[in-house]
Amino acid sequence: MAGDAVPAEPFPGGSAEDAPIEIGGGNFIPGFAEQLEGISPGEARDIQVAFPMAYGSKDLAGKEAVFAITAKGLKRTIVKPIDDELAKGIGFEGLEPLKAVIREQMQREYDQMSRMRVKRVLLDKLAEQASFEVPEGMVEAEFKAIWDRIEEDRKAGKPDAEDAGKDDDTLKAEYRTIAERRIRLGLMLSEIGRTNNVQVSAEEMQRAMRQEAGKYPGQEQMVIDFFRKNPQAAEGLRAPIFEEKVVDFMLELAQVTDRVVTPEEIAAE
Known part of the structure; x- marks a missing residue:
């Protein structure tokens, strides 16, 4: 449905023209769309709602408002059948080639999740075998990087849900332990x-540079030149490649048992 919404007493951002509103949808204030059920094009209504306490604007949070609504039109969602015509409309020869591409994408995602699961178990076992002291300066630098990210997330209004209800002293102790674990595992x-002479080849570095440069269309050569002239920046590309190759080396020596699981199980893990 499209319509105009005007509050009885205007406030910034409180009015709109030709605004699409989904009946039963959640893209408006709770209780707003539900009061539009049964409305006809050209019909006017007054909608009374209460802004949530957690609303983005502090001036409106928890307050009631009345909007004068005029419906301009009604639309109904029509679900297209999944067939050859749909596939051809998005550039495929037919439905089967489209299904094949989707299967490949899903398989890559499942393979990646499986890899992350196996790697986590491997690193957990490795951490259990390690108890040596690590350089305090390295731990402090890693902890600072973690804590800076946490504070950035807080400022952006995106705190970690698992941190809810914990004071800063508790969180700092937990994240310092995580920082120490990361440094210890990194050293190991x-x-x-x-x-074991695990090496990152020049070809692998070139591939990583090209992948990173691909994120900046039109500036690819500039990005590649930057990495070539800045060894420290290039190390940021080399380190994760090296880590994955070491993990591969250890997995070749480990006894790994395959187990069939559902997509929901592996996603939850």
Whole structure:
């Protein structure tokens, strides 16, 4: 449905023209769309709602408002059948080629989730075997990076849900433990890779640079030149490749048992 919404006493952002409103949808203030059920084009109504306490504008949070609504038109969603015609409309020869592409994409996602699960179990087992002291300066630098990100998320209004209800002292203690674990694992992976001559090839670095440069259309060569001239920045590309290769090396030596699970199970894990 499209219509105009005007509050009885105007406030910033409180009016709109030709605004699409989905009956039963959740893109408006709770209780707003529900009061439009049965409305006809050209009909006017007064809609009374209460802004949620957690509303983005502090001036409106928890307050009641009345909107004068005039319906301009009604539309109904029509679900197209999934067939050859639909597939051809988006550039495929038919439905089967479209299904094949979707299956491949889904399989890649499942493979990636499986990889993350196996890697996490491997690193957990590795961490259980390690108890050596790590350089305090490295732990402090890692903790600072973590805490800076947490504060940025807070400012953006996107705090971690698992941190809710914990004071800063508790959180800092938890994240310092995480920082220490990361440094310890990093040192262990580095030593395992060095001892077993795990190397990141020039070809792999070039591929990583091209992938990163692809994120900046029109500036690809500039990005590649930046990495070539800045070894420290290039190390940021090399480190995750090296880590994955060390993990692959350890998995080749480990006894890994395959287990069939549902997509929901692996996603939850």
